[in-house]
Amino acid sequence: MSSQVPSKEPWRLTAAEVLPLLRTGQLTVTDYVKSLLERIQARDPVVKAWIWIEPSLILQRAKELDGLPAEQRGPLHGLPIAVKDVILTKDMPTQYNSRLYESETPVAIDANCIITLRASGALIFGKTTTTEFACSKQGDWHQNLTSNARDPKRTPGGSSSGSGAAVADCQIPVGLGTQTGGSIMRPASFNGCYGFKPTHGAISREGLAQWSPLLDTLGFFGRSIDDFVVLADAFRLKDDEVVASEPFKMKGAKIGFCKTHNWPKAGQGTIDAMSEARDILRAHGAEIEEVELPEDFAHALDWHAAVLVGEGHTSFLGQYLLDKEKLHESIVGYVDNTRQLTHRQLLDAYDNVARLRPIFDDLAKPFDLILTPSVLDEAPLGLENTGDMSMASMWTILHVPVINLTGFAGAHGMPIGLTAVGPRYTDRRLLRVAKGVSEVFEREGGWSGAVR
Amino acid sequence: MSSQVPSKEPWRLTAAEVLPLLRTGQLTVTDYVKSLLERIQARDPVVKAWIWIEPSLILQRAKELDGLPAEQRGPLHGLPIAVKDVILTKDMPTQYNSRLYESETPVAIDANCIITLRASGALIFGKTTTTEFACSKQGDWHQNLTSNARDPKRTPGGSSSGSGAAVADCQIPVGLGTQTGGSIMRPASFNGCYGFKPTHGAISREGLAQWSPLLDTLGFFGRSIDDFVVLADAFRLKDDEVVASEPFKMKGAKIGFCKTHNWPKAGQGTIDAMSEARDILRAHGAEIEEVELPEDFAHALDWHAAVLVGEGHTSFLGQYLLDKEKLHESIVGYVDNTRQLTHRQLLDAYDNVARLRPIFDDLAKPFDLILTPSVLDEAPLGLENTGDMSMASMWTILHVPVINLTGFAGAHGMPIGLTAVGPRYTDRRLLRVAKGVSEVFEREGGWSGAVR
Numbered sequence: 001m002s003s004q005v006p007s008k009e010p011w012r013l014t015a016a017e018v019l020p021l022l023r024t025g026q027l028t029v030t031d032y033v034k035s036l037l038e039r040i041q042a043r044d045p046v047v048k049a050w051i052w053i054e055p056s057l058i059l060q061r062a063k064e065l066d067g068l069p070a071e072q073r074g075p076l077h078g079l080p081i082a083v084k085d086v087i088l089t090k091d092m093p094t095q096y097n098s099r100l101y102e103s104e105t106p107v108a109i110d111a112n113c114i115i116t117l118r119a120s121g122a123l124i125f126g127k128t129t130t131t132e133f134a135c136s137k138q139g140d141w142h143q144n145l146t147s148n149a150r151d152p153k154r155t156p157g158g159s160s161s162g163s164g165a166a167v168a169d170c171q172i173p174v175g176l177g178t179q180t181g182g183s184i185m186r187p188a189s190f191n192g193c194y195g196f197k198p199t200h201g202a203i204s205r206e207g208l209a210q211w212s213p214l215l216d217t218l219g220f221f222g223r224s225i226d227d228f229v230v231l232a233d234a235f236r237l238k239d240d241e242v243v244a245s246e247p248f249k250m251k252g253a254k255i256g257f258c259k260t261h262n263w264p265k266a267g268q269g270t271i272d273a274m275s276e277a278r279d280i281l282r283a284h285g286a287e288i289e290e291v292e293l294p295e296d297f298a299h300a301l302d303w304h305a306a307v308l309v310g311e312g313h314t315s316f317l318g319q320y321l322l323d324k325e326k327l328h329e330s331i332v333g334y335v336d337n338t339r340q341l342t343h344r345q346l347l348d349a350y351d352n353v354a355r356l357r358p359i360f361d362d363l364a365k366p367f368d369l370i371l372t373p374s375v376l377d378e379a380p381l382g383l384e385n386t387g388d389m390s391m392a393s394m395w396t397i398l399h400v401p402v403i404n405l406t407g408f409a410g411a412h413g414m415p416i417g418l419t420a421v422g423p424r425y426t427d428r429r430l431l432r433v434a435k436g437v438s439e440v441f442e443r444e445g446g447w448s449g450a451v452r
Numbered sequence: 453m454s455s456q457v458p459s460k461e462p463w464r465l466t467a468a469e470v471l472p473l474l475r476t477g478q479l480t481v482t483d484y485v486k487s488l489l490e491r492i493q494a495r496d497p498v499v500k501a502w503i504w505i506e507p508s509l510i511l512q513r514a515k516e517l518d519g520l521p522a523e524q525r526g527p528l529h530g531l532p533i534a535v536k537d538v539i540l541t542k543d544m545p546t547q548y549n550s551r552l553y554e555s556e557t558p559v560a561i562d563a564n565c566i567i568t569l570r571a572s573g574a575l576i577f578g579k580t581t582t583t584e585f586a587c588s589k590q591g592d593w594h595q596n597l598t599s600n601a602r603d604p605k606r607t608p609g610g611s612s613s614g615s616g617a618a619v620a621d622c623q624i625p626v627g628l629g630t631q632t633g634g635s636i637m638r639p640a641s642f643n644g645c646y647g648f649k650p651t652h653g654a655i656s657r658e659g660l661a662q663w664s665p666l667l668d669t670l671g672f673f674g675r676s677i678d679d680f681v682v683l684a685d686a687f688r689l690k691d692d693e694v695v696a697s698e699p700f701k702m703k704g705a706k707i708g709f710c711k712t713h714n715w716p717k718a719g720q721g722t723i724d725a726m727s728e729a730r731d732i733l734r735a736h737g738a739e740i741e742e743v744e745l746p747e748d749f750a751h752a753l754d755w756h757a758a759v760l761v762g763e764g765h766t767s768f769l770g771q772y773l774l775d776k777e778k779l780h781e782s783i784v785g786y787v788d789n790t791r792q793l794t795h796r797q798l799l800d801a802y803d804n805v806a807r808l809r810p811i812f813d814d815l816a817k818p819f820d821l822i823l824t825p826s827v828l829d830e831a832p833l834g835l836e837n838t839g840d841m842s843m844a845s846m847w848t849i850l851h852v853p854v855i856n857l858t859g860f861a862g863a864h865g866m867p868i869g870l871t872a873v874g875p876r877y878t879d880r881r882l883l884r885v886a887k888g889v890s891e892v893f894e895r896e897g898g899w900s901g902a903v904r
Contacts, residue, residue, distance in 0.1 A: 088561075107560040109540075112662070115770030201665065204767050210564070210658035213665055236769060240794045315656050317688060318567030342692045343877035347810070354806030358799070425795035 010035035012451075015079055015173040016226035022078035023070075029062040029078035029123065036080055036125075040171045048146045049156075049166035051085050052092055053126030061123050074121025076234055082163050082175035085127040086134045086209035087111045087218075092124070096209055097132045097144070099326040100319055111207025113176065113218055113235075120234045125172055128162025131386060132328050133209050133316070134178055134216075135159065145383040149191040149451070150414055154379040157186035158386030160221070167221035168193040170451050174231065175221040180212050181304065182375070182392025184219040188404035189417030190379035190387065192449050194438070196220045196228040199425045200399035203235050212311040214350070215304070215396050223449070225403070225435040232427060243428040248368070248436030251285030255437075256370035258291040258421070261298040262390050267377025269410030270391075273445075276408060277371060277418055280444050281437070291363065291370055296356060300394040303349035307397065309339055310346035353397050360398050361423035369433045371405075374417035378410035395419065401427040403434045407445025415447055462487035464903075467531055467625040468678035474530035475522075481514040481530035481575065488532055488577075492623045500598045501608075501618035503537050504544050504556075505578030513575050526573025528686055534615050534627035537579040538586045538661035539563045539670075544576070548661055549584045549596070551778040552771055563659025565628065565670055565687075572686045577624055580614025583838060584780050585661050585768070586630055586668075587611065597835040601643040601903070602866055606831040609639035610838030612673070619673035620645040622903050626683065627673040632664050633756065634827070634844025636671040640856035641869030642831035642839065644901050646890070648672045648680040648883075651876050652851035655687050664763040666802070667756070667848050675901070677855070677887040684879060695880040700820070700888030703737030707889075708822035710743040710873070713750040714842050719829025721862030722843075725897075728860060729823060729870055732896050733889070743815065743822055748808060752846040755801035759849065761791055762798035805849050812850050813875035821885045823857075826869035830862035847871065853879040855886045859897025867899055 010018065010032045021027040037055055044050055058080075065078045088094050088111040095101045114124060129146045146161040148154040149169035156165040163175030164187025177184045179197045188195025197219035205216055220231050257278060259266075266274075282288050312334030319327055320335040333339070364370055373391040380387060395402045401424070404417040420437065422430035442449070462470070462484045473479040489507050496502055510532075517530045540546050540563040547553045566576060581598045598613040600606040601621035608617040615627030616639025629636045631649045640647025649671035657668055672683055709730060711718075718726075734740050764786030771779055772787040785791070816822055825843040832839060847854045853876070856869040872889065874882035894901070 105560060108557060109559045109561075110770075112767070112770040116773055119770070119773035201763065201766060204662060204770065205665065206662035206767065206770075210656060213653065213657065240796055311653065314653060315564070315658065317656065318562075318564040318571070318658075321568055321571035344692055347813070347876055351806065351810045354803065358803045361799070424799055 011039040011170050013173065014224040014227050015222055015230055016224055018173060019077070019079060019230060023073055029065045030059065032078065033058050033062045033080060033123065036172060043169055043171060046147060046152050047149055047165050047169050047171070048144055049128050049162040049169065049171060051095065051097070051127050051129045051144055051162065057091065058123065058125060065121065065123060074119065076117065076230065077121035079122045079174065080125040080172055081117055081122050082125055082128045082166050082172040083114065084160050084163050084175070084177050085130050086178060087114065087176060088207040089114055089124055089127065092127055094127070097130050100322055109207065112204035114207065116235060128166055128175060130161060131159040133331065134180060134183060134211060135328065135331060147383055148379050151379070154381055154414065155190065155383055155386050157190035157379060159183040160187050161386060163221050164188055164191045164193065164195070167223060173222065174227055177219050177221060178208055179217050179219055179392070179396055180215045181308070181389035181396060183389070184221070185374045185392040185402060185404045185417070185419055186387055186389060188221055189374040189415065192406050192415030192447070194222050194225060194228065194406065195404035196222070197396070197402050198232070198237060198427050199401045202237055202425070202427065210315050212307055212315070214307050214311060217396065225431055225438050228403070229431055232431060237427045239426050239428045241429070243432050248433050250281065250436055250440060253286040253368045253433070254289065254366065255281050255286045256289050256291040256364070256367040258293065258370050258372045260293060260372060260394060262301065265376055265390060266373055269377040269416045270373045270375065273408035273416040273418055274371070274373065276445060277441065280440055284440055289367070294359065296352070297394065300353065300356065300397060301390055303353045304393040304397045306341060306345050306349040309334055309341045313337055357398055357424065360400065364421065364423045369430060369437065370421045372419050372421055374404050374419045378412055378414035378416060392419065395421055400424050401430050403430060405434060405438050405441055406449055407438070407441030407447055409447035415449070463491040463622050465625065466676040466679050467674055467682055468676055470625060471529070471531060471682060475525055481517045482511065484530065485510050485514045485532060485575065488624060495621055495623060498599060498604050499601055499617050499621050499623070500596055501580050501614040501621065501623060503547065503549070503579050503581045503596055503614065509543065510575065510577055517573065517575060526571065528569060528682065529573035531574045531626065532577040532624055533569055533574050534577055534580045534618050534624040535566065536586070536612050536615050536627070536629050537582050538630060539566065539628060540659040541566055541576055541579065544579050546579070549582050552774055561659065564656035566659065568687060580618055580627060582613060583611040585783065586632065586635060586663060587780065587783060599835055600831050603831070606833055606866065607642065607835055607838050609642035609831060611635040612639050613838060615673050616640055616643045616645065616647070619675060625674065626679055629671050629673060630660055631669050631671055631844070631848055632667045633760070633841035633848060635841070636673070637826045637844040637854060637856045637869070637871055638839055638841060640673055641826040641867065644858050644867030644899070646674050646677060646680065646858065647856035648674070649848070649854045650684070650689055650879050651853045654689055654877070654879065662767050664759055664767070666759050666763060669848065677883055677890050680855070681883055684883060689879045691878050691880045693881070695884050700885050702733065702888055702892060705738040705820045705885070706741065706818065707733050707738045708741050708743040708816070708819040710745065710822050710824045712745060712824060712846060714753065717828055717842060718825055721829040721868045722825045722827065725860035725868040725870055726823070726825065728897060729893065732892055736892055741819070746811065748804070749846065752805065752808065752849060753842055755805045756845040756849045758793060758797050758801040761786055761793045765789055809850055809876065812852065816873065816875045821882060821889065822873045824871050824873055826856050826871045830864055830866035830868060844871065847873055851876050853882050855882060857886060857890050857893055858901055859890070859893030859899055861899035867901070
């Protein structure tokens with residue numbers, strides 16, 4: 001069966017666009033993945049988003065999927081998915097960008113999220129680059145220096161570097177990432193694509209590298225909010241309150257703007273993006289309100305830092321004992337507790353931030369969504385340093401769902417993202433509102449996500 | 453080299469007793485494991501604690517360890533360890549007592565805790581039985597019905613059934629378990645051995661089956677408190693305050709007795725054990741004080757139940773989609789949310805219990821330790837039902853370290869344990885005090901842990 005090729009090259013399609021074509025056979029999975037493989041062949045020598053990819057495996061799986069009768073096709077039938085290389089896949093190696101895990105032999109089990117995706121019909125495509133164990137420190141690249149999808153001289157951000165760059169570069173419609181600080185929001189913002197970190201706990205993390213159980217969260221990269229809706233369905237994300245099915249109306253919407261206590265670190269690109277977003281939304285009839293966080297929230301970044309150190313101390317003991325010479329010095333430092341963090345400090349961080357979570361939920365509830373910076377500014381020059389996580393960390397430790405929205409540009413024409421936030425477990429409501437907002441930002445924000 | 457066989461059969465030795473013999477070569481690892489294998493051969497046809505054990509693999513590893521020069525021997529040199537079959541081991545299958553995981557092929561990775569144990573010189577001996585995915589429900593035994601080490605007609609408790617029974621039965625000195633409700637305290641109490649669940653988060657859980665990230669905790673079974681001290685060293689558990697090295701003195705000790713709001717469920721065996729413990733400690737000069745928990749703690753069990761349901765909903769989605777016909781109906785019920793738990797209820801549970809944690813820490817701090825029931829009563833008759841977790845659940849959700857102490861017996865001569873509790877991250881202090889208390893209970897509690 002040959003495909004009725006759609007009007008744009010298949011590799012340009014978003015997940016939400018391609019799925020109906022694949023399901024009905026208007027586009028075969030085989031033709032689609034061939035288009036993606038061509039795009040990868042053309043572009044990845046520069047971007048270097050993939051650490052392991054095997055075209056013969058992809059084509060074989062595509063053939064199997066094409067052979068499925070319509071009634072056996074899952075909701076994600078044929079959807080190719082890039083997997084950050086800290087997530088176990090039974091048919092591909094998992095190497096964590098660590099010199100301790102150089103074996104090419106797969107470990108024969110899938111992470112729970114991969115089981116769900118495969119059972120829904122998705123095509124697990126290959127493994128994408130990550131900083132060592134998804135920690136984001138200067139120079140923790142054992143191998144492969146991924147570059148930004150928009151400028152090869154700039155960082156794609158980390159730690160979900162490869163998934164962010166590959167999705168923004170149209171090498172794949174959807175990528176999996178993990179976020180412990182800002183590892184989804186930053187690559188999404190830097191490369192110019194959407195990123196979605198659901199509520200902490202809403203998706204299983206079994207089979208993911210563990211750095212901080214309190215913080216580690218699975219999430220996604222995509223090129224439309226609708227792509228996340230499809231994934232949210234597959235993972236059965238559900239709010240307590242039924243979310244309206246009609247499109248969100250901007251007129252009369254209540255949008256909060258939250259600069260956070262970290263605002264003094266914001267660069268001009270982020271300052272301008274926040275201001276432009278405010279003007280655009282107001283012009284569309286939205287009601288804008290500045291959200292001031294209570295003084296306690298000023299400590300959130302310190303508490304986040306304490307948890308990274310304290311839980312890193314526990315999480316990396318095994319690898320440290322295996323061979324600490326093969327670990328990045330920052331990880332060795334966690335295990336050796338070079339910062340002399342006390343348990344008292346760790347417990348204070350846990351208990352204090354637990355107190356803030358319901359306070360933030362209540363504060364966010366009256367808003368349709370809250371907008372806040374994703375990053376300090378455009379992706380910086382150079383590939384060694386993946387950038388600063390501080391704009392994203394507080395939302396990670398508050399466990400709230402966040403979505404990186406695109407549409408704005410910085411001084412060098414690089415994308416600048418803004419983060420949409422909502423209360424815990426209102427992921428579906430956030431997706432609905434974010435979709436409405438994203439359409440306006442894409443049209444009027446001044447930055448085009450189009451790739452050549 | 454032949455061993456200088458110690459005065460009692462090697463299989464009777466505790467970890468703390470055997471380690472110096474193994475380290476110095478007074479007993480070879482090979483002779484020691486042969487003694488354990490003989491004990492297992494004699495006893496396990498009745499107890500059925502092991503789900504996977506391969507003598508040739510054990511003997512090969514023992515030979516390798518015996519060949520190590522003294523300076524290369526780790527702190528756990530040659531220590532045989534039983535592993536609950538929900539923990540990944542690279543050289544043995546991991547089957548979760550699930551019909552979804554019947555493959556005998558190991559998955560080629562070790563859980564982080566196994567990496568640490570092997571790197572410390574331990575000998576990973578075999579896999580022990582568990583209820584399905586470490587959930588403890590009536591009739592969730594896909595295969596193997598383990599019996600109590602002290603009475604084959606009674607349950608060993610669950611879900612860490614095999615490790616608890618094997619350790620109490622002197623088939624192995626140390627076993628790994630996991631606790632989400634009471635899955636270490638209950639088997640330790642029912643079989644009559646010590647059990648130790650450290651502070652939640654103090655040991656990595658990467659590579660363990662995930663049911664509830666908030667609750668799942670790795671822990672140990674042993675036949676002396678000193679065994680846990682050895683393990684605490686290997687896992688680098690450390691309090692903020694330096695713990696005194698001299699033995700704990702009972703005279704003038706301040707011991708709290710906490711019946712909890714669950715006391716009305718206590719059976720006569722537990723009521724008597726608490727009362728005898730009080731008399732014994734008082735006779736030794738300890739100052740006893742009843743600890744009344746504030747009224748909020750009455751809800752802890754409800755919050756615990758909500759977390760089991762809410763996190764089970766997320767954790768088992770992959771397995772459900774793989775083949776829900778092969779899952780126990782209680783697990784299917786979590787994914788289908790048959791109890792109609794709302795996210796609001798789950799978040800209330802999270803937030804409320806987070807508020808209680810520092811309150812309990814403060815309340816416990818003035819005491820050398822707090823004693824509380826481990827179980828309702830003796831191990832009940834029958835093997836299908838592994839018993840009630842409710843005496844242990846609150847401590848699990850409070851994240852505090854707990855140790856099951858032995859020494860008491862119920863109406864049928866079966867062991868009754870009591871739980872020693874301390875504030876979070878005071879594991880070393882708790883071990884020190886528990887050692888002093890355990891010696892008194894062993895001598896004067898009226899129940900002998902001796903096996904034939």
